[in-house]
Amino acid sequence: MQPTPPSSALALQAQALVHDLQRQLVEALEALQPGAARFQPVEWLRDEGRHGGGVRYIAPEGGAFNRASVNVSTIHYGDLPDKKLSSATALSAIVHPAQPRAPSMHMHISWTQLRDGSGYWRMMADLNPSIEDPEAAEAFGAALAAAAPEHYAEAKAQGERYFYIPALKRHRGVSHFYLEGHDSGDWSADEALARRVGEATVRTYTGLVAAALSAHPTIDEDDRRRQLAYHTLYLFQVLTLDRGTTSGLLIHDQNDAGIMGSLPSHVDRALLASWAPRLPAPQDQLLRSLISVLPDASPCPIGPEQKLALAQAVREHYRTHPDALALQARGDALPPTVENHR
Structure with a gap:
């Protein structure tokens, strides 16, 4: 069974864009490990395809990547006129290289179209190293500044606000770009901006990883x-702060494995537990609930079973404590993502 396409011409154009960016990123990542197994596609359907679905490409086990997932999805509600949302089309990608000296990266490009025909873009790109390299951070930021010169200052400020972790008094990454609710009134210009941001991210990031792999052919135990400590922080931010992750889990439960695709393969369970006292209520309860579904192992694996259990723990927490959504990450603009799907 195949997902049905959206009826909107703009949604179809956005879908073509994110599929092209997905192809570019997957091909560039595969080129980093020539001769290795290719990324594998995994499809999912929303309401048996009636309301769309998507495909994610995931990295094979044991290669150059600890975890990598490049997801594209389109959700649409053409047959449900009472919903505020007409369609939502998105690319969400996360790459965690196996080599600690190669940085992780997150990218999100999406077009949201409402029932009244209005719509907006979201563009995110951030560099997330386990071991910081100032030159790599500068190169990543410079590439995004060149791709979006008129918007970079705003996007950098919004990204630094969104990806700050108050409990740990630090940011998740070292270079952050975040445009929310972007609509200049010129759809073609905005689409071109989204393409430039996406292509600059793919090109620059894979170049940084290639350089790191060349400079560091082996992995030092330290x-x-x-x-492992950084991957623990990454999971902590995603599951206790990231509004996009939480919104996806609250909207439906038909792609939990895909939504949890951003999580690294292992974390430090004891380190994660040590951060609970730093969180305000009820987020301390959330973290303890997350830890309770993880194996008591060091390092602690985050496999398929753990991903689904973590997703359910997040979902149950915010259903019990809906006011806690106010404690999640945000920029100046707060997207009504969950409300749009009701």
């Missing part, structure tokens, strides 16, 4: 420990 570097591996630092990577």
Whole structure:
């Protein structure tokens, strides 16, 4: 069974864009490990395809990537006129290289179209190293500034606000770009901006990883420990702060494995537990609920079973404590993502 396409011409154009960016990123990542197994597609359907679905490409086990997932989805409600949302089309990608000296990266490009025909873009790109390299951070930021010169200052400020972790008094990454609710009134210009941001991210990031892999052909054990600590921080931010992750889990439960595709393969369970006292109520309860579904192992694996259990723990927490959504990450603009799907 195939997902049905959206009826909107703009949604179809946005879908073509994100599929092209998905192709570019997957091909560039595969080129980093020539001769290795290719990324594998995994499809999912929303309401058996009636309301769309998507496909994610995931990295094979044991290669150059600890975890990598490049997701594209389109959700539409053409047969449900009472919903505020007409369609939502998105690329969401996360890459965690196996080499600790190669940085992780997150990218999100999406077009949301409402029932009244209005719509907006969301564009995110952020560099997330386990071991910081100032030159890599500068190169990543410079590429995004060149791709979006008129918007970079705003996007950088919004990204630094969104990806700040108050409990740990630090940011998730070192270079952050975030445009929310972007609509200049010129759809073609906005689409071109989204393409430039996406292509600059793909090109620059894969170049940085290639350089890191060339400079560091082996993995140092101390570097591996630092990577495990950073991956723990990454999971902590995604599951206790990231509004996009939570929104996806609250809207439906038909792609939990895909939504949890951003999580690294292992974390430090004890380190994660040590952060609970730093969180305000009821987020301390959320973190303890998350830890309770993880194996008591060091390092602690985050496999398919754990991903689904973590997704359900997040979902149950915000259903019990809906006011806690106010404690999640945000920029100046707060997207009504969950409300749009009702």
